[in-house]
Structure formats: C-alpha cells, structure tokens
Amino acid sequence: MTGILQFFWDNKDLIFIIILSVYLGIEVISHVPAVLHTPLMSGSNAIHGVVIIGAIIVMGHAESTLSLILGFLAVILGTLNVVGGFVVTDRMLEMFKKKKK
Amino acid sequence: MTGILQFFWDNKDLIFIIILSVYLGIEVISHVPAVLHTPLMSGSNAIHGVVIIGAIIVMGHAESTLSLILGFLAVILGTLNVVGGFVVTDRMLEMFKKKKK
Amino acid sequence: METFTIQNSILELSYLGASVLFILGLKKLSHPTTARAGNLWAAGGMTAAILFTILFHEKEGASIGNIPWILAALAIGSFLGWYASVKVKMTAMPQMVSIFNGMGGACAALISLMEFPHLQTELALAGDSHMFTGPAVAILLGLMIGSVSFAGSMIAFLKLDGRIGDIKHPILRIVNLTFLVVLLIALVIIMLIQPVSGNNWPIYLFALAALIYGVTFVMPIGGADMPVVISLLNSFTGVAAAMGGFLYDNQAMLTGGILVGSSGTILTILMCNAMNRSLLNVIIGAFGGASGSGAEAADKTVKEISLSDSAVLLSYSQKVYIVPGYGLAVAQAQHLCHDLDNLLTDKGVEVKYAIHPVAGRMPGHMNVLLAEADVPYEKLVEMEDANNEMGNTDVVVVIGANDVVNPAAEDDPTSPIYGMPIIKALDARNIIVIKRSMAAGYAAIPNNLFYHAKNRMLFGDAKAVLQKLVAEIKSL
Amino acid sequence: METFTIQNSILELSYLGASVLFILGLKKLSHPTTARAGNLWAAGGMTAAILFTILFHEKEGASIGNIPWILAALAIGSFLGWYASVKVKMTAMPQMVSIFNGMGGACAALISLMEFPHLQTELALAGDSHMFTGPAVAILLGLMIGSVSFAGSMIAFLKLDGRIGDIKHPILRIVNLTFLVVLLIALVIIMLIQPVSGNNWPIYLFALAALIYGVTFVMPIGGADMPVVISLLNSFTGVAAAMGGFLYDNQAMLTGGILVGSSGTILTILMCNAMNRSLLNVIIGAFGGASGSGAEAADKTVKEISLSDSAVLLSYSQKVYIVPGYGLAVAQAQHLCHDLDNLLTDKGVEVKYAIHPVAGRMPGHMNVLLAEADVPYEKLVEMEDANNEMGNTDVVVVIGANDVVNPAAEDDPTSPIYGMPIIKALDARNIIVIKRSMAAGYAAIPNNLFYHAKNRMLFGDAKAVLQKLVAEIKSL
Numbered sequence A, B: 001m002t003g004i005l006q007f008f009w010d011n012k013d014l015i016f017i018i019i020l021s022v023y024l025g026i027e028v029i030s031h032v033p034a035v036l037h038t039p040l041m042s043g044s045n046a047i048h049g050v051v052i053i054g055a056i057i058v059m060g061h062a063e064s065t066l067s068l069i070l071g072f073l074a075v076i077l078g079t080l081n082v083v084g085g086f087v088v089t090d091r092m093l094e095m096f097k098k099k100k101k
Numbered sequence C, D: 001m002e003t004f005t006i007q008n009s010i011l012e013l014s015y016l017g018a019s020v021l022f023i024l025g026l027k028k029l030s031h032p033t034t035a036r037a038g039n040l041w042a043a044g045g046m047t048a049a050i051l052f053t054i055l056f057h058e059k060e061g062a063s064i065g066n067i068p069w070i071l072a073a074l075a076i077g078s079f080l081g082w083y084a085s086v087k088v089k090m091t092a093m094p095q096m097v098s099i100f101n102g103m104g105g106a107c108a109a110l111i112s113l114m115e116f117p118h119l120q121t122e123l124a125l126a127g128d129s130h131m132f133t134g135p136a137v138a139i140l141l142g143l144m145i146g147s148v149s150f151a152g153s154m155i156a157f158l159k160l161d162g163r164i165g166d167i168k169h170p171i172l173r174i175v176n177l178t179f180l181v182v183l184l185i186a187l188v189i190i191m192l193i194q195p196v197s198g199n200n201w202p203i204y205l206f207a208l209a210a211l212i213y214g215v216t217f218v219m220p221i222g223g224a225d226m227p228v229v230i231s232l233l234n235s236f237t238g239v240a241a242a243m244g245g246f247l248y249d250n251q252a253m254l255t256g257g258i259l260v261g262s263s264g265t266i267l268t269i270l271m272c273n274a275m276n277r278s279l280l281n282v283i284i285g286a287f288g289g290a291s292g293s294g295a296e297a298a299d300k301t302v303k304e305i306s307l308s309d310s311a312v313l314l315s316y317s318q319k320v321y322i323v324p325g326y327g328l329a330v331a332q333a334q335h336l337c338h339d340l341d342n343l344l345t346d347k348g349v350e351v352k353y354a355i356h357p358v359a360g361r362m363p364g365h366m367n368v369l370l371a372e373a374d375v376p377y378e379k380l381v382e383m384e385d386a387n388n389e390m391g392n393t394d395v396v397v398v399i400g401a402n403d404v405v406n407p408a409a410e411d412d413p414t415s416p417i418y419g420m421p422i423i424k425a426l427d428a429r430n431i432i433v434i435k436r437s438m439a440a441g442y443a444a445i446p447n448n449l450f451y452h453a454k455n456r457m458l459f460g461d462a463k464a465v466l467q468k469l470v471a472e473i474k475s476l
Ligand SMILES: NC(=O)c1ccc[n+]([C@@H]2O[C@H](COP(=O)([O-])OP(=O)(O)OC[C@H]3O[C@@H](n4cnc5c(N)ncnc54)[C@H](OP(=O)(O)O)[C@@H]3O)[C@@H](O)[C@H]2O)c1
Pocket: C224, C225, C226, C227, C274, C275, C324, C325, C326, C327, C328, C330, C331, C357, C358, C359, C360, C361, C362, C363, C364, C365, C399, C400, C401, C402, C403, C404, C405, C434, C435, C436, C437, C438, C439, C440, C441, C442, C443, C460, C461, C462, C463
C-alpha cells in the first residue's frame, strides 16, 4: 500500500498527464464519421511511429557495433512507420477531397 | 529568454497539464445543445467554487484573529458558491428531466 | 514542494479523483439525458476534495487547525446557499447564479489579500529586493480577476433584478480601457516594490481599482445581455481559482479552475453564436440598430383581429402552435397561457408550444417558464421539429415573441439577425401576434411578419389579453 | 531526470509542441473537411520532434553521435516508406497500413531488446538484487506489446493479401490463452532474476513467445475482420510507444503513444459498432451463423431476369441507383460499373451510387474503389440521403452487395444484423441483384430481399455480367 502511494506520489504529474491524454484521445475522435475510419486509423498509425525517437536516442549513444546495427534497423523500421503512414493517409484523403459533410 | 526557458523547464509538467485541461474543457462541452447553456453555466459556476479549498487552507493555518475572521468569511463565501451552485443547477435540471434528445 | 508522506499522497490522490470527477461531470452536464447526474458527479468530487483537505492537509508539518470554526463556516455557507437556491423563483435563476459566481470571485480575492502579507514576510526573510516571483503573480492576478468578477457579478445581478438600468455613454468605454491599463501597470509596480515596505496600501488600492473596473466593465452592457456576461465572469472566476491552484500547488483547484475557465469561455461564445452575435458585439453593447428594411414599414398596413374573432378562430381549429417569447415572461402570463391551452384542448384542439432556443433572455428561458406553469414537457416542441409541422398548423399564436419569428433572418441579408434560425410562423395557415405595440424586440429591428397578409395583431399586455381571450372562449 | 540547460529546455518545448500537434492533428483527422490538414499537422509535429531530438538530445552530457548513420537510416526508411505508399494500389491500402504498423511494433521491440542489457548493468552497479523497477516494467511491456503487434500485423497483412487463409480450430483459443498467461508469468519471473546473470536468453525467449502469441492471436480471426484487428494492433503499438516514453522520460513519445492507444481503442469499438458487432465477437471470430429465418428460404422462389430485359429496363428508367458491395471489389468491376453509368447517363438516365458505410471490407472501401474508377464524388450518395430518394427511384442495381441491403436488419429481431442501418432497396420500384449465386455474404445469413416480388436476380461474376450488360445496352 505504502509502495503504491509512494509510486503515485513520485509520478503524480505524469499519471495525471496520462489520464488527461487518454481521455482526450477518446473525446477527440468520438464523433468521426464511418467513412473516415480507415484514414484515421492510418493517420494514428503514423503517430505512434514517434517511437522512432527512442531508436534515434539508442543509436546516438550506441557503444558497440551490434547496437549500432540494431539501432540502424530500428530507425529504418520507425521511419517506414512514420513516412509510410503519413503518405498513405494523405493519398487516401485525397480520394475524399471533394466530399463535404 | 533563458529566464523563460528556465521557467518552462521548472514547470513543464504543470504547463502540459494546463494545456491539456484547457483543451479538454473546450472539447468536452463543445456539443452542448442551446437548452442546456444555462444549467451548464450554473454547474461550472459551482465547480470553480473549488477555490474554497484555498480558503480552508488559509483558515486552517491562520495565526492572527484578523486572518481567522477573513478566512471565516472566505469559507462562507466559497461554500455559498459551491452549495448554492450545485443546488440551483439541480433544480434547473429537474425542469428538463423528461426531455430526451 | 512537500515531501512524501502517506497523508500527502492520499490527499493528492483525492485531488486527482476530484479533477477527474469535474471533467466527467462537465461532460455529462452537456448532454440532456445525463446532465443531472453530471452535476452530482462534480458535486461528489467537490465534497471529496473539501473533506480530504480538512483531514489530510499539512503545511510545514502542521495539519489543519481551527476545525470547529471551519466547520461552522461550512455549515453557515451551506445553509445559506441551500436556502437561497431552494427559495429562488425559477425565472430568477440567472440572478442567483450571478450572485454565487460573485461569492466565488470574492473568496478568491480574499485569499489573495491574506496570502500577500505572508509572501511579503517570506520574501523579506529570504532577502529578496523585489516581489517579482511566480507566487506574487498568482496572488495579484487572483486578486484582480476575483475582484472584477465579484463586482461585475453584483452589477449583473442588480441589472437582471431590475434594480439598476443600463448606463450607456461613449465615455464609459474610455474609462474602462483606462482602468484596465492602470490595473496592469499597478500589477507590475507592486511586483517591483520591496517585500516588506511596512504598509499594504498599494495592494488595497489595487483591489479597489479592480472592483471599480468590474463595475465599469458591466455597467454599459445591455441588461438583456447579462446571461452572456455572467457566463464570461464565470470563466473569469475559474481563472482566479486556478491562480489559487498555482499558489498552493493544488491539483484540484488548478484543474477545476482551468476547466471552468476554458469551457466557460467556449460556452460564452456558443451563447453568442446562438443569437448570431459576436462576443465583442455584446461587450461593446451595440446590436445592429436600424436595419435596411426599416423604412419600408411606413407604407404597409397592419391588420388587427378582435378578441371574439380570435376566440372563434382558435376554437374551431384542429392544430394550434403557441410561440412564447420574452413578452410572455415579462407579463408573467405563463399560467394564463396554460389555461388557454387547457381550454382549447378540452374542445378537441391539438395545442403545442414551439420553443426557440434563444427565445426570452436566457437559454432555456421558455422551458423554465412553462415548466413553472406545469405545462407538460411533451407539449414543448423544439424549433426544428415544430417547423416541420408548421405546414399543417391552423393557427400560430405568437405571444410576446418578436425576433424569433422575424422572417428577415431568412430573407434579408442586410439584417443583423440574418442567418439566425427562426420559427417559421409564415408556413401556418393563420397567425395571431399578441404584443402591446408595434415596438421592436431585443434586436431592435422591425418585423415584416406583422405586415403579412396572413397575420393579425391582437394588441395589449400578454396577461390582460390572455385573460380576456380565455373568458371569451369560455363564453362561446 | 536531467537538469536544466537551454538545450534541454528547447528540446522539451519542441516535444510539448509535437504533442499539441498530435492532438490537434487527430482532432482534424476526424472531420471530413479538415482531415488532410490534420494529417499534415501531425506529420509536422513528428518532423519537429525528430529534428530537435537529433539536434539537442543529451544523455549524461553527451549529445547524439553517429549522426551520419542516423541520417542514412532516416533516408533509407523515408525512401522505402514513401515509395511503397505511392505505388500501392488504393484497394491494397489496409495491407500497407498493417505493414507500417508492424514496423512500428518491431521498432519498439528492438529498442527494448537493446535497453534491457543497459538496465542490467546499471542495476548491477547499483547493487540491486532483482530487476523489479519501473524501467524494467516499461522495457518488458514494450518488448511484449511491440512483438505481438509486429507478428499480428504481419499475419493480418498476409491474410488481407490472400496469401494465407483462416485457421479456425477451437483449440487455438486455448493455445492463445495459455500463451498469454505464460507471457505474463515470464514477465514477472524476468523481473525477479538478478540483474547481471550473464546470459540474456530469458529475454530472447520472452520476445519469441510474444511473437508466437501475436501469430496465434490473429490466426483464427476471419480475414474479413482484419481492418478491425489492424485498428486494435495499431492501438497496441501506441501503448508500446508510450512505454518508450516512460523509459526515456520523453513527453512526445508518451503523449503520442497514449493518444494512439486510447483513440485507437475507441476507433476499434466504433468500427465494430458500425457493423453491429462487439469487439469480443470479432476476436472470438463468431458471427451469428444461421439465423432463425434460414429455413424459410427453401419454400420461396427466386425470379431471374435476362440481360436484354435488364438492358431495356435500365435504358428506359428515369432514375437508377447502383448499390456497390464487396463483390464489386472482388470482381474488380469498378471500371465497368462506371462504363454502365456513363452509358445510361448519355441516354438521359439519372445514375447515382448509394454508399453504405460498411459496404466492402474496410470503412470507406466503396469510396476508394469508385474513386479509382474516376466516378465523380457528387454521384456517391451517403446512405441516409440515398434512402430518402429511394421512393422515386425506378431501378436499384445491387452489384455484389448482400448484407448491406438485407431487410432482416429492419424486420427480423432474431437476426444477428438486426439494428444495423441498411440501404432500403425495397423502397424502389424495381430491384436487380447481380451476384454469382444465392450464397450468403460476410454475415453468413440468408437475404429475403432476393425472394421479394420486386426483385430480379442477374446471376454471374460482376465483371462478366457488367461486360455483357454494357454490350447489350450499346446494341439497343
Ligand atoms: N435566450 C437567450 O439566451 C438570450 C439572451 C440575450 C438575448 N437574447 C435575444 O432575445 C431575443 C429573444 O426573442 P423573443 O422573440 O423572445 O423576444 P424579443 O424579440 O425581445 O421580443 C419580445 C417582444 O415582446 C413584447 N412584449 C414585451 N412585454 C410584453 C408584455 N407585457 N405583453 C405582451 N408583449 C410584450 C415586445 O413588444 P411590445 O413592446 O410591442 O409589447 C417585444 O417585441 C432574441 O433576439 C435573442 O437573441 C436571448
């Protein structure tokens, strides 16, 4: 119990930010029309590509060749996620461009 | 410039929480129908009565009689805001109770 | 920053819970079916935050003292608040909300007034040569915004209660702006003075100036716009509460205040949108004035209808729509309106009410007014639905409404209300308008509906006319 | 926790900006008119976060090294990602999204694999006797979720691309559950081992198990449900990215990941709702199967129509609605469909398309399909609007659609699709259904529309039938 309270105390701002973000994520997309489901999925797919920052950090501080190689791979994969995601979403949305609601 | 960056650094979590809260406040009520404008105003009016916590803290640590008296007054005012606000809102909403949307 | 203790952690947890309840409460408050629950959720969060503060708050190791006094204050405040809210007439709700809002502002200002000397001693002990610190900013802003909100709310209350009128004079706008600038300069100056200058007069003067600014800010705004102003002042008080949150590093105060600040601002804008106006337009207090089509009125003739003809027309109709407006509220004729409805219903006429969202002077005004007269909810039809049924309505009876049935909103692009949705009385077979004269309504523009071939005027005070009309129908 | 430097502060500021852009981008992405801008905003936030990380990130005073390599990796990834997205056929978009999602998952897993030994040495130096710490939880969860997401996405891709079929066996469900339990137990065990145990095989085994679980999780789910699964895996990857955010105390990763995690979950649920199913129902892979009205089919007769009769009927109509469905996409007959449309339009027939939101196998499938065949957007009418016009439509041509026109959704409460909105083909004067047989569609339930007196079947592959029909109309 004390452990949990201590953990909460140490991370209270972070926990609050997470709660707010979770709720905001829900609120923000809750009125999306069905026809945008696929582009929205694809766009948010690109956003989680932000994990690439972790890959860059690992690579930027890599000490062994092995971690340099793995990091290199990770950065490529992350970039694929980011760039591919945004470009594909843009292409999809181009299809809807004249649709007004 | 450094001063601002320092300030940002010291309060970054807080600033982020504020930004998220501002945005959440906007998102959460942005689909309210006109007929609920008055109860919503009244309900959020009650919520800012949370300032009463400050009054309680002041009073709880008051050293002079003057601050005790002023604190006493502040707590009464704050309670008026909170209790009155919620009760009035409830009464208003009772009026709409059979209205479905 | 306090250090970890179990108490502190539990307190923070309760604040987190309260913040979440505030958010969910606001969310629920904005949907008709869940609004009442939302209000309760927010109230639950508030209760928890207050309770846990009394139980667990610590400052430099000392827990909350003076508990009997605190409880006494809470009891007094609760009783007064509860009593006032239960006794107030439904139609006087906006006044009540304004008073409560003012109390919150005053509370925030008082806190700042008390914390200022504390901060002074603290900074003096630390040997600071000026007060330019985060807490000082929070205290001064809290004092300023709280005072403005308090004074402004009181004026709004007095106006709504009809105790003072509008004081419109171009010079007030300049006075206003000057005061605002002076306030901001004073804020900076106070922060530059030495912590312990001995006397506190600068801050008292500052508070006084803020109070005066609150008065001059609201004074020139039209009484009819008070609901919008109250909503704006409400969001001000939210910001003042958030300043307290900064000061005490208190999550509940911070989130609660910020939420109200931001949602209140949006709500204010939504209210203005519903009336087809901008916030600036409301504050400066200028509605369009004479519209382009004003001059035309002179050539046109208005047809009146007698009480007996009205009685006959209504009694032999199949379907009647009543369009209530501000005049009905002014005349306090809601009960008579319900009598008319009952009488006609007994004769087999289908009677319904077409409710425009901004009819009256506050959102939901007509709902509250008619609910007071026990009109069943099923009979209150929302604008869009009512408009769909207008085509097969025999008579539309417009009682003390004007702008909300003004066809200029649809066909005159130069009209200041152009684009506002209206109740399409013109689609019905006959129209009867009950009002005292040809005078304009809130938007101060002429209404061509009154000159339409389908329309008949029944002049007089709504209460008097309805009384006679009811008597006439009974005697048929 | 790093200490204040100007660089650090700028970096944090850029992360804050990126987070805000992600939020606003998501918001805009969910409105038709702003969706494209929203995508750009999010991309802008991402670019800023990456750029500022390279420029300003510091770890224990050391800034980012190996910059040429990093730039090379970024260039390679960008080129491949861009090339793949530009070349992919519109109808293969879901596969593409699935692959990209898998890449993100793999990236998260790789990061965890690399950070684990670092953490081991760190903790060993600090003399800890086990790995039970916050960072370890973040690393292991990131590894697990990332791997599941990677493996699952690859299977989803292969299924959508038609390279593997469904493997449905009740035993898979048990295998699945067992693996999940084993994974969670392994997670706890790994955290209890001593930091430097020398060899890393437990974590490799753990990663392997997670990969296998990803495969067995997606394997039994029907290929048609892949869009929903991809959305779910998408939100998994979001959570994996958020774990990275914990690990590096990185605001951008944290917010970006959490946002995708929560909005992705809601999106998944919304997608299920649009098909009138629950998420559990999709994952367990059971649609209603035979509905109550299945038996009735035997007694009823189906009327066919000849090609020449169809040609005449269509040519002499005033208004024709085409209802496209999954079969049109399978047959790749969208261009022929457009030819038919052009031909009829030239003859003065008004031709429009009624688009059901879940026609096909992914949301927006029909929009994308018809856009590919250059059908003008104005002709694509949304379900509700199309239904309003059905009453004065002469012929509805249903091409390869089935569930989306099944009247059971409206009149058979025992049907698994009861309550799903449908295109009300029955309201039109004549109906022609083009499909290969009487076989059921995605929901595997019979369709009484086919037996209705108004309806005529035109059996055959959509492409072949349309080809002949177009020829027939031309020769009229
Ligand atoms: N609901 C809100 O939130 C809100 C807030 C602020 C402003 N507004 C604005 O207020 C207006 C509301 O429209 P509305 O049609 O309800 O009212 P209105 O346009 O203000 O018209 C009210 C009419 O009632 C008549 N009247 C006044 N006292 C009367 C009495 N004792 N007996 C009979 N008639 C009487 C007046 O004409 P006579 O003088 O000839 O009798 C007047 O023309 C809109 O312009 C709206 O934008 C609304």
